[in-house]
Amino acid sequence: xxAVFRRFWLPVCTSEQxxxxxxxxxxxxxxxxxxxxxxxxxxxxxxxxxxxxxRGASLALGRVxxxxxxxxxxxxxxxxxxRVQETPNYSGPAFKDRVKARSYPVREEGGLIWAYLGPQxxxxxxxxxxxxNAAQQNRTVIRINVNANYLQLxxxxxxxxxxxxxxxxxxxxxxxDATFTPNPDRLNPAVLAVEDNDPKLILEQxxxxxxxxxxxxxxxxxxxxxxxxxxxxxxxxxxxIIPAPTTLFTVFETPADDExxxxxxxxxxxxPIDRAKNLALLGLxxxxxxxEKDCVYRATWSDQLGQDRSRMRESWTGLGGxxxxxxxxxxxxxxxxxxxxxxxxPADRAIVEIRRMLLRxxxxxxxxGDPVAMPGDITDVGAPDAFVPANARDSWRDLAPNHWRTGx
Amino acid sequence: MLxxxxxxxxxxxxxxxxxxxxxxxxxxxxxxxxxxxHPDCDPQHVELLGEHFVAFRDSNGKVGLxxxxxxxRGASLLLGRVxxxxxxxxxxxxxxxxxxTVLDTPNVPxxxxxNRIRARAYPVREAGGLIWAYLGPAxxxxxFPxxxxxxLDAAHRINACAVVNCNYVQVVEGLVDSSHLNILHDYGMQxxxxxxxxxxxxxxxMQIDAxxxxxxxxxxxxxxxxALRRKAGEDTGTxxxxxxxxxxxxxANPNGDLAFAxxxxxxxxxxxxxxxxxxxxxxxxxxxxxQQLKFVGLDDEALDSYALSTRTCDAPDRPxxxxxxxxxxxxxxxGHWTGLHSFTQEDAAVxxxxxxxxxxxxxxxxxxxxxxxxxxxxxxxxxxxxxEGRDPVGLVPPVDISRVIGIEGTVPDGQPWQSLAPGHxxxxxxxxxxxxxxxxSAPV
Numbered sequence: 001x002x003a004v005f006r007r008f009w010l011p012v013c014t015s016e017q018x019x020x021x022x023x024x025x026x027x028x029x030x031x032x033x034x035x036x037x038x039x040x041x042x043x044x045x046x047x048x049x050x051x052x053x054x055r056g057a058s059l060a061l062g063r064v065x066x067x068x069x070x071x072x073x074x075x076x077x078x079x080x081x082x083r084v085q086e087t088p089n090y091s092g093p094a095f096k097d098r099v100k101a102r103s104y105p106v107r108e109e110g111g112l113i114w115a116y117l118g119p120q121x122x123x124x125x126x127x128x129x130x131x132x133n134a135a136q137q138n139r140t141v142i143r144i145n146v147n148a149n150y151l152q153l154x155x156x157x158x159x160x161x162x163x164x165x166x167x168x169x170x171x172x173x174x175x176x177d178a179t180f181t182p183n184p185d186r187l188n189p190a191v192l193a194v195e196d197n198d199p200k201l202i203l204e205q206x207x208x209x210x211x212x213x214x215x216x217x218x219x220x221x222x223x224x225x226x227x228x229x230x231x232x233x234x235x236x237x238x239x240x241i242i243p244a245p246t247t248l249f250t251v252f253e254t255p256a257d258d259e260x261x262x263x264x265x266x267x268x269x270x271x272p273i274d275r276a277k278n279l280a281l282l283g284l285x286x287x288x289x290x291x292e293k294d295c296v297y298r299a300t301w302s303d304q305l306g307q308d309r310s311r312m313r314e315s316w317t318g319l320g321g322x323x324x325x326x327x328x329x330x331x332x333x334x335x336x337x338x339x340x341x342x343x344x345x346p347a348d349r350a351i352v353e354i355r356r357m358l359l360r361x362x363x364x365x366x367x368x369g370d371p372v373a374m375p376g377d378i379t380d381v382g383a384p385d386a387f388v389p390a391n392a393r394d395s396w397r398d399l400a401p402n403h404w405r406t407g408x
Numbered sequence: 409m410l411x412x413x414x415x416x417x418x419x420x421x422x423x424x425x426x427x428x429x430x431x432x433x434x435x436x437x438x439x440x441x442x443x444x445x446h447p448d449c450d451p452q453h454v455e456l457l458g459e460h461f462v463a464f465r466d467s468n469g470k471v472g473l474x475x476x477x478x479x480x481r482g483a484s485l486l487l488g489r490v491x492x493x494x495x496x497x498x499x500x501x502x503x504x505x506x507x508x509t510v511l512d513t514p515n516v517p518x519x520x521x522x523n524r525i526r527a528r529a530y531p532v533r534e535a536g537g538l539i540w541a542y543l544g545p546a547x548x549x550x551x552f553p554x555x556x557x558x559x560l561d562a563a564h565r566i567n568a569c570a571v572v573n574c575n576y577v578q579v580v581e582g583l584v585d586s587s588h589l590n591i592l593h594d595y596g597m598q599x600x601x602x603x604x605x606x607x608x609x610x611x612x613x614m615q616i617d618a619x620x621x622x623x624x625x626x627x628x629x630x631x632x633x634x635a636l637r638r639k640a641g642e643d644t645g646t647x648x649x650x651x652x653x654x655x656x657x658x659x660a661n662p663n664g665d666l667a668f669a670x671x672x673x674x675x676x677x678x679x680x681x682x683x684x685x686x687x688x689x690x691x692x693x694x695x696x697x698x699q700q701l702k703f704v705g706l707d708d709e710a711l712d713s714y715a716l717s718t719r720t721c722d723a724p725d726r727p728x729x730x731x732x733x734x735x736x737x738x739x740x741x742x743g744h745w746t747g748l749h750s751f752t753q754e755d756a757a758v759x760x761x762x763x764x765x766x767x768x769x770x771x772x773x774x775x776x777x778x779x780x781x782x783x784x785x786x787x788x789x790x791x792x793x794x795x796e797g798r799d800p801v802g803l804v805p806p807v808d809i810s811r812v813i814g815i816e817g818t819v820p821d822g823q824p825w826q827s828l829a830p831g832h833x834x835x836x837x838x839x840x841x842x843x844x845x846x847x848x849s850a851p852v
Contacts, residue, residue, distance in 0.1 A: 161515035165501035197514040307487055309450045317498045329499050332484030343479050343525050347515040
């Protein structure tokens with residue numbers, strides 16, 4: 001699976017984590033590799049192996065200056081492309097042209113730093129997402145490091161039927177008195193859920209991966225049965241777009257290693273985004289569990305994964321926000337959940353499709369082939385949430401006309 | 409001394425291990441009843457033999473023990489809602505009864521679906537202040553062990569548990585080892601003379617002789633042994649203290665009113681349950697209860713501060729080599745033998761200091777350790793029996809636990825010590841099934 005992920009452009013860190021030219025370098029763990037990211041004097045970003053190629057000291061301790069990063073140990077200096085600029089302890093002039101630090105192609109777009117870690121000859125075109133076209137003030141990027149395998153987080157995020165249960169507090173605020181009260185919040189993706197926890201799913205493969213369309217009955221309007229339909233794209237290898245009333249949440253689950261995941265959430269819309277308010281609705285405003293400084297999500301069993309059971313009379317989960325709830329589920333399974341013990345049901349069909357796609361990609365890549373889908377320019381891929389008449393449910397495809405366009 | 413293979417066979421209790429399979433054939437204490445104080449209270453995490461479970465008490469007061477991970481997609485049921493006669497996973501709302509019946513699956517339309525699946529649930533009993541569980545094969549559930557204290561009201565017993573960060577065998581070793589009492593517990597034993605507690609007076613008698621003669625014999629339930637001491641200042645008569653080890657992990661103390669269950673949490677952590685009982689005195693009530701627990705270092709405060717409780721057993725400052733097991737060496741210079749808090753902390757420190765799983769290829773057992781060697785033999789027998797597809801010690805035919813006692817007494821010269829425990833069926837030869845009552849045996 002590592003070979004599959006290395007065939008895609010992956011988010012490495014947020015632009016904010018390298019805030020200015022010659023700012024402090026950042027240690028990065030990505031698909032099991034230890035790397036260092038830095039922004040040079042001209043603003044270009046480099047991603048190198050963390051260990052200095054000379055004798056292995058960490059470049060994360062290095063000096064970032066004069067268009068390069070310099071190892072503290074013997075002063076070897078490297079450019080963003082890995083080229084050796086100086087080797088003060090070896091004067092042979094040709095030497096520095098013969099060695100190179102392992103470096104990776106890097107792009108900076110949409111508030112994120114991206115890298116390609118795969119074989120050079122297979123490098124795909126850079127993937128463009130809708131949020132990359134949004135004005136900076138209409139977009140915000142949040143990173144959360146969670147101590148669980150990426151697939152647990154992927155499966156939780158792409159799971160329509162948990163929304164009305166796990167996120168009861170925001171998805172159906174009336175759960176306590178058994179009446180469905182829609183949440184008036186305009187920011188929250190969970191408020192689009194309606195009172196039907198058994199959605200019918202239609203799955204269809206696309207260029208970038210696949211879609212699910214989840215249908216839920218909502219009763220009659222204008223004399224005919226209406227359905228709520230939510231179309232959610234799964235973008236290979238581990239990305240989803242979730243709709244909220246006025247914004248879209250594009251979420252990347254990027255493996256740091258087998259047991260740790262960097263979740264990048266990009267929220268964008270057509271109006272300025274209130275970052276603090278979004279952090280609050282995710283439950284990331286609670287300094288006991290999350291700090292924007294290091295992006296680590298800290299809840300453990302020693303604090304009941306953040307659950308306050310004394311609040312469970314009025315709070316479904318006793319957890320404070322949707323990311324707290326989602327993270328608690330993945331953390332509670334242990335770093336790699338034992339899938340030999342599970343009981344999947346029809347509501348889990350999208351989960352099964354993700355596994356199928358990933359496993360098929362792994363098998364194909366191992367045989368020298370390509371992953372089953374590669375996103376190219378998907379700036380016109382979104383996540384519509386709307387109402388359609390029950391007798392014309394096929395009209396949902398008109399809501400996402402660009403999801404099937406294929407280059408071949 | 410054991411070979412490395414024997415030591416591993418005896419100590420490892422995880423799923424699939426021979427000793428683990430043997431342990432799973434018995435009813436084992438899983439937690440205190442008091443940990444689930446009322447219907448629909450918060451669920452509790454239980455780790456037993458290296459497996460993780462959730463225990464909960466439903467709206468009718470019934471206790472359930474299920475696998476911790478929800479059988480749908482593996483979220484922990486410890487986060488679940490306990491309500492309306494079941495526990496409900498907060499992830500997708502699947503709801504389970506104490507017996508594992510699936511009561512509700514809100515994200516599945518087919519109403520019959522929930523009848524086709526079951527959560528893995530384990531038989532549970534509540535007795536003697538403990539919630540007991542059986543984790544073995546369903547067709548082999550043994551009779552429930554009716555100890556004398558399992559039927560007593562809470563007012564007549566004291567339950568306490570220390571969480572010890574080492575393998576269970578190390579903890580049992582301390583319970584079948586008479587010769588450490590006058591040494592390791594020197595300080596506490598001196599205090600016994602002055603104490604009004606029955607417990608203190610009973611153990612106080614042992615101060616007379618630090619090198620008792622030890623005799624051990626196999627029995628139908630495991631083994632029993634006697635520490636034999638000459639009565640102080642007298643030429644005749646023998647002071648006898650008999651302890652019984654009941655497979656796989658129970659000990660009846662010679663005091664006669666104290667039993668232990670030494671239950672493996674995993675290979676390197678042990679729940680060390682103590683049960684005192686008294687059919688007449690209301691020892692479970694204050695102030696007797698707290699006096700007893702304080703005297704041996706089992707009060708909540710002492711357990712918490714020495715990392716011997718579930719709350720603190722993972723604390724970074726738990727007793728370990730780096731902090732010299734929290735030993736107070738200043739106190740040692742001014743007359744305290746060990747510099748450790750009390751009986752419980754002393755026993756825990758020596759057990760933990762031997763390592764997570766003690767290396768028994770490097771020990772030198774002496775004549776004082778006769779019962780330790782016997783313990784190894786019985787435990788290894790249990791593991792091998794189960795590995796060979798047979799029933800482990802004491803289950804077939806079932807032992808009547810109510811006849812198993814620990815006892816202290818004096819026997820006149822010429823009378824066998826076994827006469828004090830006439831209900832213990834001895835196995836005269838390990839190879840044959842010839843069984844004799846203790847009262848038939850030869851003189852000491």
